[in-house]
Amino acid sequence: MTTETAPPTEKSMPIKDLLATNDELFAKTGYLFGLKDLKHKQEDPGGYEAVWQILLNICNTGWDVGCRVSSSAIAVEGGDALWALHLPTGEAVAVSRGITAHPGLLSHFVRQLIEEGYEDNPGINPGDIFENNDPHYGGIHPVDFDTAVPIIYEGELVAWASGVTHVMDSGYILPGSIGFMNPDSFADGMPVTMEKIGENDQLHPWYAMRVKSRTRVPDSVMGDARGRLAGCLTIRNKVIEAIDKYGLEYFKDVMKEYVEDGRRYAVTRVKNQAIPGRLRKSNFKDLAMKGKRVIMPNQDVDILFNLPLEMNIDKDAHVDFSLSGASGWVPFGQNITPPAVKSALLNAYSHMVGFDMTNWGPAAAWTLEDPPEGSWANPYPVNYYASAGVAWAPAVMWMSSLYEAFGRAYFMRGYIEEVAAGAATTLTAEFSGIGQYGTYVAGLSLEQASNGAPARGMADGENSAWCIYTPNADFGNAEVTELWYPIVYLGRNVQPDSGGYGTFRGGLGHTAVWMVKNTPGIEYQCGCAGMRSKVLANHGMYGAYPGWPDRGSYAHDTNLKELIEKQQPLVHERGDPEDPIMANILTAKVLETNIITPFITPELLQEYDVIMHPISGAQALGDPLERDPAEVALDLTKGWTRERIASDVHGVVASYDEAAKEYKADEAATEKKRDDMRQARKDRSVPFKEWWAQEREKVQAKENMDPAVLDMWRSSMELSPGYGAELRAFWKLPEDFTF
Amino acid sequence: MPEYDIGEIEKLIDGELAWPRVQEIMKGAKDVDRFEKWVKILQGRVSWPEPILLPLTPSLFIVQKENNERVVKCKCGQEFGDYRVNWKLSASIYVRESEEDFKEIYRGSEQPDPAWTQLREYSCPGCGTQLEVEAVPRGTPPDFDFLPDLDTFYKEWLGRPLPDEQEFTDKTLETVGKWS
Structure with missing residues (x-):
């Protein structure tokens, strides 16, 4: 008598082995999970689409519940978070609205749990809660906490639900969540390194104890932890209902189809809209800290990052990315790891390539060449303790080049409506100190989450309606922000000419003007989550001029109270770059109107101090002498451009019509002026x-x-x-x- | 797959299409014959006879000469040579690298640091159109923004091979190597 051993099934196979099998199948066939045919899509497209929408709705419900349970302004007011549903092996299947970089990071996190053998030790059981925020194990920066719970159905691990929020403080060396000043990973705050932080749907008590002793605003941090968990449990419970309804085998099969479909979607978009070939884009960002308040001696330094992009599209529409030439790691919180770069690329893809099927699939449609070892994009081989406090900073600026690169490819193919000229920057504002309720506060304003949008191939970008790190740009309500922090808005105005100068300008940014109020003293961090202050963006697409650098302003120990009492004019906007309004209206002990960012105020700000925080517009496209004179006149009327720029950069002759209360362009005079300016260009340029x-x-x-x-x-x-x-x-x- | 009238594509290109309609086009599946219509429209807007193989920018095109050479050509007729050599090597250039130079465009708190960056303005020697602007530190080679794999594009993606297949290679350094 012989005993036959049944071949291993997906159910009986350890997930770790299934992971290896899936990788082999992809390498061998070119299709994720070896799925040459999308059986359910072909046989029942209606059902396939319906279940997809159900899964999306489940994730969005998770987002809604999770954000409402959370405590941080970022999640509650900005919705700046994300929840997702994954295969047992980690690949994100469907994701909520929110920050579309995170499906990659969350997928990587779950995969790491499997790769590290967590099935055996500590085990993956119903009700378990896992979490990671450690960049050494796939996190992007430690204030982004990734949480995952297994979805186990009839004893089988069939999926994962995950969520991420950006907490207001995770115990970095300085208060807040941006962490550009972190000198090394020892300054990166409270680590949660691939841990089982709870069982039976409850967080372990020691998790809350650690949050209490190691973060500055523990109630808020714990609120976010509960928010992430609530979103995950919502997804888990609703997925189980969906499995009850559609059957386990269908669910398991169709989940994999959605991921492979996501890959095909990304490949198809590139093949249908782009051109094969090689795109190259240089870009640079500065971090000028010499002579400023820093933490360690080696931070008294000025740094220029090299952020080179090379993108090759091959005959199969597979995209290869290279960071060859990236400069070295930095003694600040601005280093990122290769897995995080790859995950972050999903963010750019969600903006520029695929909008409908955002999941792990598109990540299989490209390859990221290993970034140079020891660079800001791969620091650990040389410096294992490099900080990733705000790893996004160089990454989003590198991705800005990707916008332009895809934009160029789409332009050549004729899809002019899909062109994007290059991104705005991310200059953050954080406050820390005693707030208006007499309690300690530390956290991020949401201003930077609504930049101008990049110029399109045939139109200006929209003002204050776009953000590189999330498709859901939302800078929150001013009135609600005033409830979070001890500040009062004196202004939140569109900033003229902040979108570069071109045939089509980038959407304009804005300037927030805050008066410090109801606090015995508060610190203002004008932080770098991806900004330039010494240099310009290399985004002069098709002959446009890039937008200007980010510069900060503030006034300390001012006469503002007196001005208010006398009902005299206050400060509401920036004004002329050579003659700022703040300097004309305020007298103050410290009055800075042109600070190289980022910086932290050396003194605690007090009642009636003023902060002027700039939020940049995006990039322009085309020769500025080809901008429609009527559009320039309209911008003049709206106060969105200035007379000097209209005349000297756009070559438009315009005058103000008092009766009509608007500017009008003189077309004949403009044509003559532009001819003269073109001739002047020819005269002053050389071969x-x-x-x-x-x-x-x-x-x-x-x-x-x-x-x-x-x-x-x-x-x-x-x-x-x-x-x-x-x-x-x-x-x-x-x-x-x-x- | 949608298909749009060439007149509507022309309006889209010229920014004359109503925004709600543009949004419909953006949200829908892409029209697969866009490239043909795009090239036809642009071909009708230039005065020279060479067929456009690929529009590179709003002003520059890769065209096919009578001898099947492929060169970069401006809308005004100015030629920039082999498309596999960065066309910037054949452009005119003006570089801003001092506070005074920058002042025409960027003033006061809007001005970058000239020791960190230079602004390179590439223009057409023929018509004076500003073709690209680079904001880079000294030492940066000019970006070769896009080197298309033209033969793969026409043969594999469009299914109509071009005559005289040419090697897909960057010849920029070869050109510079001959300079003294």
């Missing part, structure tokens, strides 16, 4: 080769190059020898040349 011959001498002599620029080139060329060789070859520099 490229002539400039190159002179410039290479200056490059070799390192003429007028700030030490930060030289440091950047040194690290970029050392970490990416091929990139360095190409740079030397272009300028015909000696083979051993270094900056």
Whole structure:
């Protein structure tokens, strides 16, 4: 008698083995899970679509419940969070609204649980709650807490529900959640490293104890933890209802189809809308901290990041991304890990490639070449303790190039309505100190979550309606923000000319003007979650000028109270860049109107101090001399551009019609002026080769190059020898040349 | 798959289509014959006879010459040479790199630091159109924004191969190598 062993089924196979099988199937067939055919989609497209919508609704219900239970302004007022449903092996199947970078991170988190053998130890059981915020294990930055609960049906792990929120404080070395100042990972606050933080749907008591002793606003942090859990449990319970209704086998099969469908969707969008070939985009961001308030001696330094993008689209519409040339890790909280970069790419894909099927699938439609070891995008091989306090900062600015790169590809194919010229920046405002209720407060305003939108191929971008890190741009209500922090809005105005100068301008940003009120003292962090202050964005798409750098302003120990009592004019907007309104209206002990950002106020701000916080617009497209003169006149009438820019940059001759209360462009005079300006361009420019011959001498002599620029080139060329060789070859520099 | 009248595509390109209709087009599946209509519209707007193979930017096009060479050409007729060499090498350039230079565009708190960045304005030697602007630190080679794999595009994606297949390779450094 022989005993036959049944072949392992998906149910009997350990999830870890299933993971390996899935990877093999994809490598072998090119289809996720080896799914050459989408059986359920083909046989019953209506049912397939209906269940997809049900799963989306379940995730959005999770988001709704989760945000309402949460405590932070970011989740409650901004909805800046996300919940998702995953396969047992981690791939996100359906996701809620919110921050679309996170499905990748959450997928990676669940996969890590499996890869690390959690099925055996500590076990994955009904009611378990797992969490991670540690960048060393796939988190992006430690204030983003990733939570996951298993969905177990009839004893089988069939799915996961997950959620993420950005808490207001996770115990970074300085108060708040942006953490650009964190010198190393030891400053990155309270770690939750791939932990089982609860069982039987309840958080362990020691989790709350740790939050209480290691974060500055524990009630808020615990509120968010309960919010994440509530969203996950909502999803879990509703998914179980859906399985009851549709059957387990159908559910398991169709979940995998949705992920593979997501991959196909992304591939198809690229193949239908783009062009095969190689796109390259340089970009740079500064972090100028020399002479400012810092924590460690090695932070008294000015830094320029190199954020190069190369994107290759092959014949199968597979996209390869490279960061070759990325500069070195930094002693600030602005390093990111390769898994987080890959996950963050989902964010850019959700904006620029796929809008309908946002799940893990698109991540299988591209490859990210390993970023240079020791760079800001892959620091651990060289510095295992590099901080990721605000890892988003360089990542979102790198992704801004991806917007433009895809925009260029779509333009060439004729899909002009899908072009996006390049992103705005993310300059954050955080407050910490005793608030209006006499309790300690630390947290982020939501201003930066509503930038201008990038210019399109045939239209201006929208004002204050877009954000690179979330498709759900929402800067919250001013009145509600005043309830969170001890501030009063003096202004929240569209900022003229903040969207670059082009045929089509980027959507404009805005300026928030706050008066400090009802506090014995509060600190203001003008933080970097992806900003430039020394340099411009390299986004002069098709001849446009990029938007200007981010600069901060504040006044301390002011006469504002007196002005209010005398009912005299107050400060509501920025005004002229050479003659700011604040300096004309206020007298103050400290009055700064042009601070290189980021910075933290060296003194505690007090009653009637004023903060002017700029939120940038996005990037423009096309020669500014080709902008419709009527549009320039309309912008003048609305106060969205200034007379000098209309005349000197756009070449528009316009005058104000007192009777009609509007500006009108003189078309004939404009045409003449523009002809003269084009001729002036021709007169002052030189053939490229002539400039190159002179410039290479200056490059070799390192003429007028700030030490930060030289440091950047040194690290970029050392970490990416091929990139360095190409740079030397272009300028015909000696083979051993270094900056 | 939707199909749009070429007149409607032309209005879309010129920004004359009502926004609700633009949104419909954005939200819907893409029209697969857009490229053909796009090129036809643009071809009708230039005065020169060479067929457009690929519109690179609003002003620059890769065209096919009579001898099947593929070159970059401006809407005004100015030519920039082999499409596999970064066309910026054949452009005119003006560079702003001092406070005074920047002042025409950026003033006061809006001005970048000239020791950290230079503003390179590439224009057409023929018509003076500003083609691209780069804001980069000294030392950055000009971005070769896009090197298309034209033969793969026409042969594999559009199903109509171009005559005289050409190697998909970047020839920029080869060109610079000949400079002194």
